[in-house]
Amino acid sequence: MSQRELDNILHSIAQSGEQLKTNERRQFLKSGLLIAGAVAAAPATVSAQSSNLPPSVPPWTRQLGRGVISNPYGIPSRHEAHVTRRSVEWLTADDIASISFTPLADLSGIITPSGVVFERYHAGVPEIPPDQHRLMIHGLVERPIILSMDDLMRFPSESVIRFLECPANGGMEWRGAQMDRLQFSHGMLACCEWTGVRLSTLLEEVGLKKDAAWVLAEGADGAHMSRSIPMDKAMDDALVVFAQNGEMLRPEQGYPLRLINPGWEGNTCVKWLRRLEIGDQPWHHREETSKYTDLMPDGTSREFTYVQECNSVVTSPSPEKPFKKKGKYVIQGLAWSGRGKIKTVDVSVDGGVSWRQARFTSQILPKALTRFALEWEWKGSPAMIQSRAVDETGYVQPTYGQLRQVRGSNSIYHKNAIHTWRLAPDGVVTNVQIS
Amino acid sequence: MFRFPRLWATLVAIAMAGCADSGAGTGDTTVSYKGDRIGHFGFGTPATPEQIAGWDIDIRPDGAGLPEGSGSVEDGEWLYEEQCAECHGSFGEGVGRYPILAGGQGSLKDERPTRSVGSYWPYTSTLFDYIYRAMPFTMPESLSVDETYAVTAYVLYLNDLVEDDLVLDHTNLASIRLPNEPNFVPDPRPDVANTRCMNDCRDPAQVNIISEVAPAAPLPQVSVTETETTAAHHPGRQTYDQFCGICHRVGVGGAPITGDTDAWSERITNRAETLATNAIDGVSSGGGSMPPKGGFMQLTDDEVRAAVDYMVGESS
Numbered sequence: 179m180s181q182r183e184l185d186n187i188l189h190s191i192a193q194s195g196e197q198l199k200t201n202e203r204r205q206f207l208k209s210g211l212l213i214a215g216a217v218a219a220a221p222a223t224v225s226a227q228s229s230n231l232p233p234s235v236p237p238w239t240r241q242l243g244r245g246v247i248s249n250p251y252g253i254p255s256r257h258e259a260h261v262t263r264r265s266v267e268w269l270t271a272d273d274i275a276s277i278s279f280t281p282l283a284d285l286s287g288i289i290t291p292s293g294v295v296f297e298r299y300h301a302g303v304p305e306i307p308p309d310q311h312r313l314m315i316h317g318l319v320e321r322p323i324i325l326s327m328d329d330l331m332r333f334p335s336e337s338v339i340r341f342l343e344c345p346a347n348g349g350m351e352w353r354g355a356q357m358d359r360l361q362f363s364h365g366m367l368a369c370c371e372w373t374g375v376r377l378s379t380l381l382e383e384v385g386l387k388k389d390a391a392w393v394l395a396e397g398a399d400g401a402h403m404s405r406s407i408p409m410d411k412a413m414d415d416a417l418v419v420f421a422q423n424g425e426m427l428r429p430e431q432g433y434p435l436r437l438i439n440p441g442w443e444g445n446t447c448v449k450w451l452r453r454l455e456i457g458d459q460p461w462h463h464r465e466e467t468s469k470y471t472d473l474m475p476d477g478t479s480r481e482f483t484y485v486q487e488c489n490s491v492v493t494s495p496s497p498e499k500p501f502k503k504k505g506k507y508v509i510q511g512l513a514w515s516g517r518g519k520i521k522t523v524d525v526s527v528d529g530g531v532s533w534r535q536a537r538f539t540s541q542i543l544p545k546a547l548t549r550f551a552l553e554w555e556w557k558g559s560p561a562m563i564q565s566r567a568v569d570e571t572g573y574v575q576p577t578y579g580q581l582r583q584v585r586g587s588n589s590i591y592h593k594n595a596i597h598t599w600r601l602a603p604d605g606v607v608t609n610v611q612i613s
Numbered sequence: 614m615f616r617f618p619r620l621w622a623t624l625v626a627i628a629m630a631g632c633a634d635s636g637a638g639t640g641d642t643t644v645s646y647k648g649d650r651i652g653h654f655g656f657g658t659p660a661t662p663e664q665i666a667g668w669d670i671d672i673r674p675d676g677a678g679l680p681e682g683s684g685s686v687e688d689g690e691w692l693y694e695e696q697c698a699e700c701h702g703s704f705g706e707g708v709g710r711y712p713i714l715a716g717g718q719g720s721l722k723d724e725r726p727t728r729s730v731g732s733y734w735p736y737t738s739t740l741f742d743y744i745y746r747a748m749p750f751t752m753p754e755s756l757s758v759d760e761t762y763a764v765t766a767y768v769l770y771l772n773d774l775v776e777d778d779l780v781l782d783h784t785n786l787a788s789i790r791l792p793n794e795p796n797f798v799p800d801p802r803p804d805v806a807n808t809r810c811m812n813d814c815r816d817p818a819q820v821n822i823i824s825e826v827a828p829a830a831p832l833p834q835v836s837v838t839e840t841e842t843t844a845a846h847h848p849g850r851q852t853y854d855q856f857c858g859i860c861h862r863v864g865v866g867g868a869p870i871t872g873d874t875d876a877w878s879e880r881i882t883n884r885a886e887t888l889a890t891n892a893i894d895g896v897s898s899g900g901g902s903m904p905p906k907g908g909f910m911q912l913t914d915d916e917v918r919a920a921v922d923y924m925v926g927e928s929s
Contacts, residue, residue, distance in 0.1 A: 260832065271700070271710035272859050275750070301753060302855070314660055314668055320651050322660040329656040354824030385651035394671055400753040402746040404671065453668055462674050462736050464743040468728065471797065477721040479733070479793075483800040497829040524811065529820035533811045562820060566809070574807040584805050588726055592802075600822065609826040613819060 254293075260284075263294050266362055269350075274302040275401070277344065279365030282491075282512065283498035288339065288540045288547040290368035292423045297430050298344055298366070300465075301400030304450055308426075308434040311398065313418070317456035320385030327434050331420060333375040333383075338417065338440065339546045341369040341514045343486050345443040345470060345591040352587040355609045360496040363597065363609055369514075369547035372438045374419030377412045380454070389458040395437050398452035405446045406460035407439065411484070415440050418451065441516030441545035442484040443591075445470055475586035486516035488575050489594035490523055490550075490567035501605035504558040509536075513548045515569035522568045523550040529562030529598065529612050530577070536565070544570075561601040562612060578611055670754075672742040676787030679741065683782035684763025686770045692760055693767045696749045699866040699902075705729065705771040709863060715771040718792070731772030735794040737786055741765045751859060751908045762786075849923030852916045856909045861924060866902065869928070877928035888925065889918045 230236035254261065263278040270276040280296040297303075308327045316322035344366035350356045357363040377393070386409075393412045397403040407416065417438045420427060427433040432449030439446045445465060460466070460482070472480040490513035495501055509527075513520045519542050524533035540549035550565070567575045578595040600610040672678040694703065702708050705715030717727025726732075730740060745761045747753050756764065766781035775781075775789065853861075853871070860868040869876035880888060893914050895905035906912050 264832070268710075272863055272865070274859050301747065301750070314665065316660050316665050316669070322665065323657040324660045324664060325657040332656050333654060355826045358826045358829035382650035383652065383654055383656075396671070400747065402670065402753065404746065455669065455671060457673075459673060459675070461671055461742075462739055463671070464739055464747075467736065467739050467797075468730075468734050468743075473721060473726060473728070473733075475722065478796045478798050479721075480800050480802075481735075481797045483802065485800075485802065487802065522809070524809065528817065529815075531813065531815055531817050531820065533814065535811075566807075568809055571803075573803055574809050576805045576807040580805050580807055600825070606828050608828050610822045611824045613821045613823050 258284075261294065263297060264361055266357070275300050277346075277366060279361045280368050281361050281498075282365050282367065283360045283493050283496050285493075288369050288512075288543075288549055289423060290370055290547075292370065292425070292428045292431070295342070295368040295370065295422075295428070295431060296344065296366050298444065299399070299401075300403050303429050304399045305429070306398060306434060306450060311434050311450075311452070313435060313451060314453045315380060315384050315456075316453075317394075318387040318390040318458065319381075319456050320387065321383075323384055325380075327420065330375060330418070330435065333379055335373055335375050335420075336417075337371050337373040337421075338415075339369065339371045339541075339543050340438060340440040341367065341486075341516075341545060341547050342438070342444050342447060343367045343514070343516075345445060345483070345486065348593040348595075348597075349590045351595075351609075351611070352582075352589065352593055355611045357609060358497060359609075360491065360493060360498055364491045366444070367512075367514075367547075370422045371424065372417060372419045373421035373424075374417040374438065377416035377418055377437070377454075378414075380418060381412060381456070384456075386456060390456045392457050392460050394453070394455040394457065394461050394463075395446070395448040395451060396453040396455070397432075397448045398450040403448055403450075403465065404461065404463045405448055405466055406463070406482075407437075407446060408460075408482075411439055411442070439484070441486060441518075443470060443486060446484060470591060472585065472589040472591050474589065480589075483592060486514075487592065487594045488515035488517065488520070488567050488569040488573050489513070490520075490565040490575055491597050492525070492563050492565050492599055495563065495601055495605075495607045496599060497607050497609065500607050501556055501601065503605065504556055506553065506555050509552045509554050509563065510539075511536075511550055511565045513550055513565070513567035514546065515567070515571075515573070516545055517573065518544045518570040520548040520567055521570050521572075523548075524566045524568075525550075525552045525554075526564045526566070527554060527561045527601075530564055530566075530596070533566065556601070558603055560603055562610070563599045563601055563607075564596050566596050579613075670742075670746055672738045672745075674736040674738045674787065676738065676783065679738070679783040679786055680758045681783050682758035682762055683780055684759045684761070684766055685780045686763075686766045686775065686777050688760075689763035689765070689767025689770070692756075692764050693771075696756070697764065700750060705768065708865065711865075714768055718772075721793070721796070729772065730768055731774055731792070733793050734791055735797050737765070737769065737789045737791060740768060741786060744768075749908075751856075847919075847923045847926065849916070849919030849921070852912060852920040853923050856912065857907055857920045857924065860907065868903070871924050871927050874928055877925070881925055881929060885925075889921045892921050893917050 261281050261284040263280065265273065265276060265278040276299065278297045280290055280294055311327055313325045313330060347366035348364055351363060391409050393407045393409065395405055395407055419436050419438045420434060422428060422431055427436060432451065435451045436449040437447050437451050466481065472483050474480065490511060492509055492511040494510045501507060509525055513523045523536045525536050526533045534552060536550035536552040538548060539551045542548050575594060575596055581593065581595050598610050598612050600608050700708055700711035701714050705713065707713035713727060713729050715729050715731055717729045717732035720727045720732060734740065741761060744764055745754070745756065749755065762781045766775065766779050769775045769789065770777060770779065774791070858871070860866060861871045864870045869880065891903060893906060896903045906917055
């Protein structure tokens, strides 16, 4: 306990005491000081963890804790300090144009806390004062405008829960198992509640000219990150977002303004959004030609591969969540599809010979992470644990063999194969690919 | 009851929009607006042509958006050496994991294809657009229009796509076609089909591991006290993290890597007093060059000195 915390406790005790009659107050203060004294001495008297377990009463049960505003903006318990974004050094040339991964194994439910949402920057995180940020909308429009954040937030807005995934998620696994943790094999993935103005509302406000067919979205970061978005998507469910999980966007997520194209490549959801230009053709910029195109075995390349197809992964057991001993477990995982809702998820523990249908343990929302679970008794034998998701279009998540047969192993993006965790008799879980 | 029925209708529309879920195809969520929507809210200010011109930097394959100007392969050569070669290599071969710009023609069907401007990119316009928009990496939008034409011309030359006497400008750029343009195709997905088999889906004897990763090593435990160390609070730490570290974390252009005591010991022992001035004014040596303030001229001398002090402390 720090001196400041002790002072705070004494101060609060003294304040409470002022409401008491004088003679009572004397007694109160005396007992309060005794409590505070015991608190200060407590760490020294607690010698072993076992003394905090029943029938003993742990010290935190017999003392005062921190007061209000000791953390004006709350942070997770210090015992959760291991739950952080992490990066893989060799993936990128530097850590400015780089990526970090969401700690999927340690999260619950379907909402990714804002502080651990994976990061992807092309020129680092710009520091933007919101009163100096502007969104310019121009091109094939009747009424080109510039909006301040105050202007933008006056438009009707809505909140939706949608996943966000980098199309390179799992891309390191095309040639074989490579990443030693779930965080690195699937962690370019998050799901948040996004609040913003529908792009269609803004486009109706500026008025589209006859040949308007594409929208160029451009960021205010040093990369001026840009992508061409077809008008159908812009008018369907694209959202110009200012808030995430109930608060203004985090700087890492585009503060103060970003685009969210639900179900589409995270890269199209341009952060620090400064400009929307309307045109009659796509722009074919670097991030939609040199990158984010899918090279096929015959030498052709697919462009504008926007949708993130149906995918799933088991989060427990996983390398981060090994089994400690034989017994009953709940196999858990996440499923998602850029085409809509998840319909079913099946789980196999024998490498895909037989499957059992899992149950859902979260809401089933379109284009959102969906959590599944299956009870299983592990008898200590080696196992090959897999999940296979089906979305509402009837699309069944494919095997590596099926994917590679069509796409080879050089397409980098859009790897959504059924993933295998090998569970060894000692409970250790490793990333494997099977024939 | 309501004296202004039209206002009331607007409020209802706004309220409905606030409740709507954007689930595609649910059919019951679209706010229907009556009549002409253009300028309905009237928020913001008209964007003037001058304002638009300042931000409208995008170029299209047909040349739309190209600013007037020109630059030659010859001019591009020294600009490239000065501004680009540090990361991309003198021949566009790429340094470390920085992108390869040249070579690899005919490799796209290989086991290890090389995706360069000459072998992969479909359009010349993308090159101009990207250089102007995002390069040089540490100083985006610092090249003039003419310089951008020159560097674009030189990268094309590195790919054997143009002659060395080319002068590139807004009238000829779009006519220079890249060889891989015809090989880009639309997205045909869903292109892979699986079926939802539940039992006896495959022969158990055929389930064999074909690749495997060793068990994950324990992660270094992030201690809460780690963030309270002296190094974290060093006055030069933030400058280092944001600017100097871009090169000094990985050794771009021969930069001594922070923490590499071998690389730093001679500098610290013999040249301690000149380290900071060299960082501020720039220095060129056999192994590489340190641009003034690493190219971040917005940094004050004191910020650079503090960052150097931090790096020395981390590398001693």
